Amino acid sequence: MNSDNWQWWQYFLAIAEQGSLSRAADKLAVSQPTLSRQLQAMEAQLGQPLFDRSTQGLSLTDFGQGLLEECQHMQSSAQKLQRLATGQAQTLSGRVRLSANELMALHYLPGLLSRFMQRYPQISLEVEVSNHASNLDKRDADVAIRMFPPTQLDVYCRRLFDIPLGFYASLEYLAQQGEPCDSQSLFQHRILGYDRDPQFEEGARQLGMSVKNEQFLLRTDCLPLQLELAKQHAGIVVSHQTLCEAAGLIKLDVGIELPALPLYLVCHRDVQHNKKIRVLMDFLAETLELK
Amino acid sequence: MNSDNWQWWQYFLAIAEQGSLSRAADKLAVSQPTLSRQLQAMEAQLGQPLFDRSTQGLSLTDFGQGLLEECQHMQSSAQKLQRLATGQAQTLSGRVRLSANELMALHYLPGLLSRFMQRYPQISLEVEVSNHASNLDKRDADVAIRMFPPTQLDVYCRRLFDIPLGFYASLEYLAQQGEPCDSQSLFQHRILGYDRDPQFEEGARQLGMSVKNEQFLLRTDCLPLQLELAKQHAGIVVSHQTLCEAAGLIKLDVGIELPALPLYLVCHRDVQHNKKIRVLMDFLAETLELK
DNA sequence: TTATCGCTATTCATATTTGCATACCCTTTG
DNA sequence: CAAAGGGTATGCAAATATGAATAGCGATAA
Numbered sequence: 001m002n003s004d005n006w007q008w009w010q011y012f013l014a015i016a017e018q019g020s021l022s023r024a025a026d027k028l029a030v031s032q033p034t035l036s037r038q039l040q041a042m043e044a045q046l047g048q049p050l051f052d053r054s055t056q057g058l059s060l061t062d063f064g065q066g067l068l069e070e071c072q073h074m075q076s077s078a079q080k081l082q083r084l085a086t087g088q089a090q091t092l093s094g095r096v097r098l099s100a101n102e103l104m105a106l107h108y109l110p111g112l113l114s115r116f117m118q119r120y121p122q123i124s125l126e127v128e129v130s131n132h133a134s135n136l137d138k139r140d141a142d143v144a145i146r147m148f149p150p151t152q153l154d155v156y157c158r159r160l161f162d163i164p165l166g167f168y169a170s171l172e173y174l175a176q177q178g179e180p181c182d183s184q185s186l187f188q189h190r191i192l193g194y195d196r197d198p199q200f201e202e203g204a205r206q207l208g209m210s211v212k213n214e215q216f217l218l219r220t221d222c223l224p225l226q227l228e229l230a231k232q233h234a235g236i237v238v239s240h241q242t243l244c245e246a247a248g249l250i251k252l253d254v255g256i257e258l259p260a261l262p263l264y265l266v267c268h269r270d271v272q273h274n275k276k277i278r279v280l281m282d283f284l285a286e287t288l289e290l291k
Numbered sequence: 292m293n294s295d296n297w298q299w300w301q302y303f304l305a306i307a308e309q310g311s312l313s314r315a316a317d318k319l320a321v322s323q324p325t326l327s328r329q330l331q332a333m334e335a336q337l338g339q340p341l342f343d344r345s346t347q348g349l350s351l352t353d354f355g356q357g358l359l360e361e362c363q364h365m366q367s368s369a370q371k372l373q374r375l376a377t378g379q380a381q382t383l384s385g386r387v388r389l390s391a392n393e394l395m396a397l398h399y400l401p402g403l404l405s406r407f408m409q410r411y412p413q414i415s416l417e418v419e420v421s422n423h424a425s426n427l428d429k430r431d432a433d434v435a436i437r438m439f440p441p442t443q444l445d446v447y448c449r450r451l452f453d454i455p456l457g458f459y460a461s462l463e464y465l466a467q468q469g470e471p472c473d474s475q476s477l478f479q480h481r482i483l484g485y486d487r488d489p490q491f492e493e494g495a496r497q498l499g500m501s502v503k504n505e506q507f508l509l510r511t512d513c514l515p516l517q518l519e520l521a522k523q524h525a526g527i528v529v530s531h532q533t534l535c536e537a538a539g540l541i542k543l544d545v546g547i548e549l550p551a552l553p554l555y556l557v558c559h560r561d562v563q564h565n566k567k568i569r570v571l572m573d574f575l576a577e578t579l580e581l582k
Numbered sequence: 583t584t585a586t587c588g589c590t591a592t593t594c595a596t597a598t599t600t601g602c603a604t605a606c607c608c609t610t611t612g
Numbered sequence: 613c614a615a616a617g618g619g620t621a622t623g624c625a626a627a628t629a630t631g632a633a634t635a636g637c638g639a640t641a642a
Contacts, residue, residue, distance in 0.1 A: 006297035006369055021620065031601045036621060046376050047385060055608040055619050063379050067372055074368035078297055081361050085337050088354050094338055312590065322631045327591065329629095346589050346638040 008042045010078070011035060012050060013071045016064065020057035079137055083270035086142070090275045093122035098280065099134040099141035100127065103223040107243050112287045116280070123276055131197065131221060136268040142277050145284070146264040156272035158281065160288055162260035164241040168249035173233040179252065180236075183209075186254045190235035192226045193219040200238070207256065263288070299333045301369070302326060303341060304362045307355065311348035370428055374561035377433070381566045384413035389571065390425040390432035391418065394514040398534050403578050407571070414567055422488065422512060427559040433568050436575070437555040447563035449572065451579055453551035455532040459540035464524040470543065471527075474500075477545045481526035483517045484510040491529070498547065554579070 014024040015035065025032040043049050050067070051058035060068065100109060105127060113125060133148075134140040136155060150157045167186070169179075180186040193216025194200045204211035213219060218235055220226060230237035231247050238258065244251070265281050272278070305315040306326065316323040334340050341355035351359065391400060396418060404416060424439075425431040427446060441448045458477070460470075471477040484507025485491045495502035504510060509526055511517060521528035522538050529549065535542070556572050563569070 004301075004369060004373055006301040006365075009369065009372055010295075010297040020618090022618085032619095033602085033621075034600055037599085040621090047380050047382055053620070055606095057619065063376075066379060067375055070368055070372050070375060074297075074365055074372065077361055077365035077368060078295060078300065081300055081358055081365065082295055084358055084361060085354075088357060089338050091338055311588085313588080323589090324591075324593095324632090325630055331591090344590070346636095348589065 005042075006074075008038065009071050009074055011038055012042065012064070012067070013075055015039060015051065015058060016060055016068055016071075019059065076137075079139065080270065082139055083137075083268055086139070086277075087268075087271040087274050091122075092120055092275055092279065094276060095124045095126060096143065096276045096280055097126045097128060097139070097141045099130060099144040101131050101145070101147070101223065102129055103227070103240070103243075104145050105129040106224045107227075107240075108288065112284065115287070116283050119283070120276075120279060123280075125280075136266065139268075142271060142274075143265065143267045143280055143284075146266055147261050149262065149264060150266050154269045155266045156269050158265045158285055160263040160265060160285055162262050164260045165238060165258040166241050166244065167236055167238055167252040167254055167256070167258075168230060168244035169236045169252060170231060170233045170249055173230075173235065174250060176233070180254050182255050186236070186252070186256070187215075190218060191216050192229055192235045192237045193217075195219045195221045197221040203259070206259070296333075297365075299329065300362050300365055302329050303333065303355070303358070304366055306330060306342065306349060307351055307359055307362075310350065367428075370430065371561065373430055374428075374559055377430070378559075378562040378565050382413075383411055383566055383570065385567060386415045386417060387434065387567045387571055388417045388419060388430070388432045390421060390435040392422050392436070392438070392514065393420055394518070394531070394534075395436050396420040397515045398518075398531075399579065403575065406578070407574050410574070411567075411570060414571075416571075427557065430559075433562060433565075434556065434558045434571055434575075437557055438552050440553065440555060441557050445560045446557045447560050449556045449576055451554040451556060451576055453553050455551045456529055456549040457532050457535065458527055458529055458543040458545055458547070458549075459521060459535035460527045460543060461522060461524045461540055464521075464526065465541060467524070470541075471545050473546050477527070477543070477547070478506075481509060482507050483520055483526045483528045484508075486510045486512045488512040494550070497550070 011024070011028065014028050015021060018024040018027060021035045021039070022032045025035045028035070039050070046063075048063055049061055050064035052061055109127065113127070117123070117125065128134055128141055133146065134144055136142075136144065136152070147163075149159075169177075169189075177189060180189055194213050196213070198213075201211055201213060218229065220229075223239070226237050227239055227243060227247065229235065230239070230244070230249055236252065237244070237249070240261070241251070265284055267277055267281060302315070302319065305319050306312060309315040309318060312326045312330070313323045316326045319326070330341070337354075339354055340352055341358070342349035343352055397420075400418065404418070408414070408416065419425055419432055424437065425435055427433075427435065427443070438454075440450075460480075468480060471480055485504050487504070489504075492502055492504060509520065511520075514530070517528050518530055518534060518538065520526065521530070521535070521540055527543065528535070528540075531552070532542070556575055558568055558572065
């Protein structure tokens with residue numbers, strides 16, 4: 001009875017989640033033929049197929065479906081084990097994954113991380129630049145810089161300062177288009193909007209205004225690009241005060257009080273005592289304050 | 292980050308439980324060098340040792356200790372998965388493990404199992420003969436014949452008939468030693484007792500008598516041997532009525548009312564709908580009744 | 583003290599597993 | 613309708629992991 005091969009369950013779950021051998025193979029860092037054959041062996045051992053094959057991928061049979069849930073429990077144990085294992089690491093060498101959004105990554109981090117690497121030359125940093133919150137459970141990232149409070153219970157969270165926001169435009173833009181003085185005139189202007197990201201709509205809704213992404217003529221979810229566009233006189237941007245002023249943009253007083261963005265540093269509770277992670281968080285907290 | 296190798300955790304747990312690479316290797320059906328190297332790789336990946344090595348085996352470091360519990364959770368998921376997987380098997384081929392004590396195995400099963408195999412030639416039977424209850428969780432056995440009610444909640448249990456017990460001795464023994472007529476005179480005789488198994492003491496206690504294994508001069512936990520000894524005139528045995536009578540032993544009336552042994556057929560709830568297991572239990576239930 | 587026993591680590595030939603290349607199939611798209 | 617793009621399965625050479633044998637170590641026992 002050799003079916004107690006834990007690796008098989010890992011394979012099974014990856015295939016079930018990805019819906020295809022190729023994608024699962026990618027994720028598991030093995031080749032597709034290997035996965036194909038391991039799955040065959042597994043099914044042979046169990047005596048019945050786990051998946052229905054098609055040319056578009058694999059879908060769970062009822063039999064496989066019945067195993068999925070428990071296998072996910074098994075996975076969460078595996079993930080927890082990984083976190084526990086890394087959580088106890090007390091060396092200042094090895095890898096740490098940091099997740100941040102594009103604006104943070106491009107405008108705040110470069111100088112900081114450069115200094116960090118000089119101070120801790122044995123630590124190898126991986127920075128994931130992404131607009132969506134990375135999954136700390138799955139260790140997609142060890143540390144994340146977030147602009148919103150944590151929703152999970154099992155994260156260790158440090159709240160840093162607030163980032164003041166404002167409406168900004170370039171001198172040249174204002175010379176050409178005139179300066180809006182209230183919210184009425186503001187919406188006559190070219191405001192740089194978001195593409196698919198609902199955060200702008202959501203923020204406006206909290207201020208009691210109804211705004212749709214579609215209202216705006218120039219839209220992108222890439223915040224550094226928004227900022228760059230504003231510098232190139234493309235329109236009015238809502239962005240970090242310090243960044244905009246450093247870029248020579250002019251603050252517009254349109255009578256709308258924008259809330260400040262709260263800045264959080266988070267990691268999973270299981271890894272909060274990991275020395276590397278602790279050191280990175282401390283460093284970021286310290287040096288971000290000074291910015 | 293390739294430490295999400297579920298097999299490693301399986302290895303880790305086996306080593307931790309066995310306390311030695313050699314024993315763990317046995318259990319996992321791999322070789323000891325393989326395990327040694329896999330563990331080295333795992334520890335290298337984690338950056339610190341999981342075990343302290345000595346010439347007597349391995350013992351968990353604090354680090355490893357911190358991982359043990361979650362790893363056991365992972366194991367119980369793996370075991371549950373195995374049960375779920377086998378539980379849905381609807382074929383009448385493959386292996387089924389049956390557990391029974393020695394007396395059942397030697398005096399009841401041979402004929403039955405022989406007929407069972409003729410009726411279901413594709414099913415391969417493994418019989419574990421053991422006096423202690425095998426672990427249905429770990430799939431040490433699929434079906435167990437028990438003389439005591441189940442204590443776990445997650446077992447499927449069928450109660451069969453009761454097996455009447457009695458005091459028996461051979462004609463020749465009685466001719467030599469005389470026949471006891473009450474509990475007083477009974478204890479003057481050579482009664483075949485148990486070695487380490489407390490079931491006799493326990494049974495006597497429930498009848499309101501105080502009995503110690505040490506009182507008896509000829510002791511063994513092997514029930515078929517007790518029976519055989521009685522046949523060879525070695526003493527008085529407490530055993531199944533039908534078996535003793537079939538062996539030509541004489542029932543002694545000593546005024547003690549022995550309780551009958553309840554007979555149970557059990558399997559894990561997760562596998563109760565497995566066709567092979569169902570068929571075996573049905574067959575055993577039917578044919579044991581007729582004995 | 584010496585011999586023995588059980589354990590881990592290492593060497594090396596081998597066998598298994600792997601990945602590349604590819605065949606083949608189906609669906610989608612131009 | 614043809615071609616492209618996704619998918620899985622398979623043949624085969626090469627890399628990888630494996631196990632038998634063995635060295636080496638410390639504890640226990642005689």
